[in-house]
Amino acid sequence: MERIIDIFGLTLDQLTRTLRNDYGKGLFHAEALYREMFKNGGKNIGNAPEFKSSLKFWTELEKALVPVSGKVEETFKAGELVKFITRLRDGLKIESVIIPMTRHNTLCVSSQVGCKMGCRFCQTARMGFKRSLSTSEIVGQVFNARHTLGHDIKNIVFMGMGEPFDNFDAVMTAVNVLNSQKGCDIALRHMTISTCGVVPGIERLAQMNLPNIRLAISINGPDDDTRSALMPVNRHWPLAALKKSLDAYPLPPRGVFLFEYILIKGVNDAMDHARALARFIHPLPVRLNLIPYNPVTGFDHQSPSDEQMHDFAQTLTDKGIFVIKRWSKGRSVSAGCGQLGKI
Numbered sequence: 001m002e003r004i005i006d007i008f009g010l011t012l013d014q015l016t017r018t019l020r021n022d023y024g025k026g027l028f029h030a031e032a033l034y035r036e037m038f039k040n041g042g043k044n045i046g047n048a049p050e051f052k053s054s055l056k057f058w059t060e061l062e063k064a065l066v067p068v069s070g071k072v073e074e075t076f077k078a079g080e081l082v083k084f085i086t087r088l089r090d091g092l093k094i095e096s097v098i099i100p101m102t103r104h105n106t107l108c109v110s111s112q113v114g115c116k117m118g119c120r121f122c123q124t125a126r127m128g129f130k131r132s133l134s135t136s137e138i139v140g141q142v143f144n145a146r147h148t149l150g151h152d153i154k155n156i157v158f159m160g161m162g163e164p165f166d167n168f169d170a171v172m173t174a175v176n177v178l179n180s181q182k183g184c185d186i187a188l189r190h191m192t193i194s195t196c197g198v199v200p201g202i203e204r205l206a207q208m209n210l211p212n213i214r215l216a217i218s219i220n221g222p223d224d225d226t227r228s229a230l231m232p233v234n235r236h237w238p239l240a241a242l243k244k245s246l247d248a249y250p251l252p253p254r255g256v257f258l259f260e261y262i263l264i265k266g267v268n269d270a271m272d273h274a275r276a277l278a279r280f281i282h283p284l285p286v287r288l289n290l291i292p293y294n295p296v297t298g299f300d301h302q303s304p305s306d307e308q309m310h311d312f313a314q315t316l317t318d319k320g321i322f323v324i325k326r327w328s329k330g331r332s333v334s335a336g337c338g339q340l341g342k343i
């Protein structure tokens with residue numbers, strides 16, 4: 001039977017086991033393969049000393065290695081921000097966004113094609129759910145951003161298409177692959193998993209002993225009525241259940257939760273909402289990102305005025321909440337928060 005090795009979907013341990021079982025090799029060659037693929041882009045693996053000295057092994061291995069699972073089909077730019085569309089092997093497409101930050105670039109990766117969660121401000125929700133991505137397809141987005149498009153990526157946020165906790169195992173294996181110092185070398189504190197509030201996912205992550213990974217919650221409503229109207233997930237796991245899971249979550253010392261709140265005119269932007277949000281947050285350590293609603297075809301929501309956004313933020317700040325106002329950098333290319341999926 002023909003051997004296939006998809007290094008993008010294998011942790012270093014899994015790759016080591018595969019090389020041991022299939023070729024009688026081990027960690028030495030697995031680390032070299034990780035280094036050549038993930039650090040150097042995989043163009044010249046055969047010339048690496050570890051493989052040059054075992055030509056027969058390399059000839060067999062080369063036949064088994066599969067290329068990155070996804071081809072960058074289109075890129076769109078808005079200033080320094082780049083959105084790229086990847087066509088997967090089965091023809092489906094996903095979007096990823098490279099966001100320039102002060103010191104390094106962040107890559108917003110997708111974890112599913114479409115999404116089941118149905119948030120009523122989100123373009124991805126309007127696509128419906130097609131399927132979850134494999135670990136290889138998630139890691140492939142990082143590989144393509146770095147080596148196909150040539151961007152220095154240091155931060156990963158799982159905030160693209162899909163709900164990461166609805167694809168828990170593939171996402172956590174991708175975290176393991178991306179975190180390996182022998183390969184992609186992205187520190188856990190530079191990775192953020194964003195959930196719409198899937199409580200069992202928060203509880204599973206809590207048990208994984210990865211305190212440095214950052215957890216973001218898309219909150220968007222400070223009471224169950226407002227939140228359930230925007231986010232059907234709240235009917236399964238209402239705010240009390242969400243708060244309980246966060247109370248029990250093992251944050252590292254001085255760690256914070258990241259809360260995302262998309263401000264929608266006339267829906268969740270009243271000062272009463274801000275005060276209720278402050279009550280919900282207390283006493284959790286939270287950094288709140290306040291984001292004006294980005295227009296999505298099919299919803300008639302509107303963005304709040306700058307003044308409303310300022311007053312909302314001020315009300316929270318007065319209650320002791322740390323607030324950051326975020327203006328979407330990618331609105332013009334539909335790469336803003338909630339806009340992915342118009343493909």
Ligand code: SF4
Pocket residue numbers: 115116117118119122123124125160161162163195196218338
């Ligand atoms: S906001 Fe996130 S969880 Fe909600 S529908 Fe969109 S992709 Fe899914």
